[in-house]
Amino acid sequence: PTIVQLGIYINSFYAISEQTMDFSLNLYLRQQWRDNRLQYDKKDNNGQDKLKLGDGMWDRLWTPDVFFRNEKKAAFHVVTTPNRLLNLHSNGTVWYVSKITATLSCPMRLHKYPLDTQDCPMMFESFGYTMEHIIYKWLPSPVQREKGLELPQFRLVDHSLNDCSQNYTTGAYPCLEVRFILKRDIGYYMIQLYVPTVLIVILSWVAFWISIDAIPARVTIGLLTVLTMTTQSTGARTQLPRVSYIKAIDVWMVVCLIFVFASLLEFAVVNVFSRKEIRQTRRSSFRKRTMPRDEEIALEQVSISCDCHRLLTSQN
Incomplete structure (x- = not known):
């Protein structure tokens, strides 16, 4: 079999999407x-050991039929000329480089989002040649990157190399895989999500220091904070696919919403107990006002009964 080094x-790196669960990158593929x-x-x-072949020779030589197994879409660069390089050495070694932009699928686990680390694969497989004809191996230093390479919301922490050869009904096909370890940066979410929600919760607690008689002010603060927190939660979910499991961001938003709702509920409870206490105070004050009058009536009745008793005694 022919040994092809990749x-x-x-x-x-760009366009890492949680909604479509894929990532895009621009790379040189070396074979x-x-x-x-030859x-x-x-x-x-x-006397030169290396011969650069022109454009017309590309389609006249045999080249491996490598493709991205987890590809969604990909394209060669052809502006202003096809971005390909083909060198031939005297011993028959062929060096083939092409520039490609590819979008590859990346099954993401979002349980810890936005504190997550993703493991995104790039798989190179032969389309038509089985392992009886081709064997894939890595070149020395197989994965290199542009100096100062930065990603919008992630950091490329590391990568790993694996063999992903697989058996199909038509045979065993060679496959090599590089997995990129991408750690999400928390800075964006601190500014856009965590800090605003914390401030909303603190704002809901301001109602504790407002007089209980200022009902419009306390109700307004409670309702506004609940609605704002609901809007924040909805906005956070729109950036994510509709997965069935609970994410870390869901737990955070639910806890914040509970705190905000509890502050509104606290006002309702305090208001109920306050009105109950007012009613009891009014009843007790009413009783205190009516008790002297009742005592006067009782004394008058006693006095009348005593006078009647004396009158009857004198008549006898």
């Missing part, structure tokens, strides 16, 4: 293999 040079039919004598090339 390697990549990453120009840029190297040896074809003994050996030549250095003397025929002015």
